[in-house]
Amino acid sequence: xxxxxxxxxxxxxxxxxxxxxxxxxxxxxxxxxxxxxxxxxxxxxxxxxxxxxxxxxxxxxxxxxxxxxxxxxxxxxxxxxxxxxxxxxxxxxxxxxxxxxxxxxxxxxxxxxxxxxxxxxxxxxxxxxxxxxxxxxxxxxxxxxxxxxxxxxxxxxxxxxxxxxxxxxxxxxxxxxxxxxxxxxxxxxxxxxxxxxxxxxxxxx
Numbered sequence: 101x102x103x104x105x106x107x108x109x110x111x112x113x114x115x116x117x118x119x120x121x122x123x124x125x126x127x128x129x130x131x132x133x134x135x136x137x138x139x140x141x142x143x144x145x146x147x148x149x150x151x152x153x154x155x156x157x158x159x160x161x162x163x164x165x166x167x168x169x170x171x172x173x174x175x176x177x178x179x180x181x182x183x184x185x186x187x188x189x190x191x192x193x194x195x196x197x198x199x200x201x202x203x204x205x206x207x208x209x210x211x212x213x214x215x216x217x218x219x220x221x222x223x224x225x226x227x228x229x230x231x232x233x234x235x236x237x238x239x240x241x242x243x244x245x246x247x248x249x250x251x252x253x254x255x256x257x258x259x260x261x262x263x264x265x266x267x268x269x270x271x272x273x274x275x276x277x278x279x280x281x282x283x284x285x286x287x288x289x290x291x292x293x294x295x296x297x298x299x300x301x302x303x304x305x
Contacts, residue, residue, distance in 0.1 A: 134188045135170065135280045139198045140288040144206050150302035154209040155221035155254070156200060161192035161229040170276065170283075171233035172241075179233060185276035191232055195247075195287065199227065202291045208299045223260060224252045225298070230264070234282070240274035243267075243282035247290050251301060261301055265290050 165171060168190060169181035187194065203212045213219035231246035245267040251260040267286040272278045 130184055132184050132186055133276065134186050136188045137194045137287055138284050139202060139291055140284065142292060149207045149210050152209050152223055152302050153221040154212045155215040155224045156212060157215045157224060157226045159192045159196035159227045159229060165229055165232050166190055166192050172236045173233055174236050182276050191229060195229060199291060202295055206295050208295065208302055221254055224254055226250045234271060234279040240271040240278060242271060243269045243279060243286050245286040245290055249294055263297055265293050
């Protein structure tokens with residue numbers, strides 16, 4: 101979906117700090133499109149799971165990202181939302197669902213369950229989305245995603261490990277459709293790296 105004339109954007113952004121990005125082209129209906137964040141997945145080797153039982157807390161996102169708004173930045177230190185593009189679910193909830201599905205599919209642990217369930221676990225995984233936006237300061241821009249993960253030993257109440265995962269994915273087109281593809285790639289890469297990290301931790305003697 102093409103952008104409208106974008107010449108007004110830098111001036112308006114400078115005046116207001118952050119604005120909504122208009123995605124409707126001239127003569128096009130201005131209808132909101134809801135995008136689904138998706139995990140592209142990867143081939144999974146047939147390996148035996150570790151003995152650990154993992155409990156997973158819901159992914160937390162900062163207040164600005166914990167909405168259905170698709171975020172962008174047109175100037176350093178600012179954030180805004182796309183006007184005619186939104187997420188089908190809040191980013192934290194959607195990423196949490198994708199993470200649970202990924203861990204179950206890759207069989208890293210003996211079992212994976214949501215924290216707060218009746219399952220007694222060995223470790224607790226917490227995840228926080230620190231950044232998730234389309235950096236549009238230079239067209240077509242890049243999608244930036246930053247996620248912090250912590251693993252806590254539930255028996256000793258000690259920190260097993262902590263790591264921050266950072267992704268930068270080039271946007272193919274200067275519009276919501278192009279940004280959506282880059283968001284999916286960033287989320288998939290984050291899940292890949294997070295799963296590899298957890299596997300390394302789980303297989304330590």
